[in-house]
Amino acid sequence: MPPANSKKSSKNLPEKICVVCERPFTWRKKWERCWDEVTTCSKRCNSERRKTKKNTLAVSTAAKGQKMCDLCKKNVDLLIRCRTDQSKQWKMICGPCWSKVSGGVTDGDENHPYYQYGGLWKNRHSKKNLSTKPPSPSSKRNKEDTVFDTPTFYSVSPEFNEQGELSFLSPSSTCPSSPRSYLSIEQADSAHN
Known part of the structure; x- marks a missing residue:
């Protein structure tokens, strides 16, 4: 032990x-x-x-890098620089306040005679998507809507099936190096019929 x-x-x-x-x-x-x-x-x-x-x-x-709206005093990531009154002082204004002081029009209108647009400010430290551009139409496109500019070619090299009928090979994805050995879809269909 x-x-x-x-x-x-x-x-x-x-x-x-x-x-x-x-x-x-x-x-x-x-x-x-x-x-x-x-x-x-x-x-x-x-x-x-x-x-x-x-x-x-x-x-x-x-909250890092956010600035305060001069009207509502909220800290935000996107501000619009503009003039809104007779003082002609530049102010940094958030989106909801901007629609009130500009009437929702970039150049102002007769109801907002002192309004002048001066640009955008974005918080570069923010993780949010602050894009001011509308989404591109290609991002919403379905695969079915996609138009292919590259023609599809079929091989002319004949293959005979069991009944002795002539058939063509499957399409190749790229344009051929030798134009004599390939036909376009329309030519292949007309030759096949």
């Missing part, structure tokens, strides 16, 4: 409190080199700690 004191005692191991679940955990051999940096008891607690850290970081970066 081995002596009773040959086993390592767990009473002498250092202990820490997990920052996530607040349970005590003891030193492990795998933490030998980094025990001072260990703050969580398990991989699960560590992933929860990272999630909360990431969420707080996302909240703080959302």
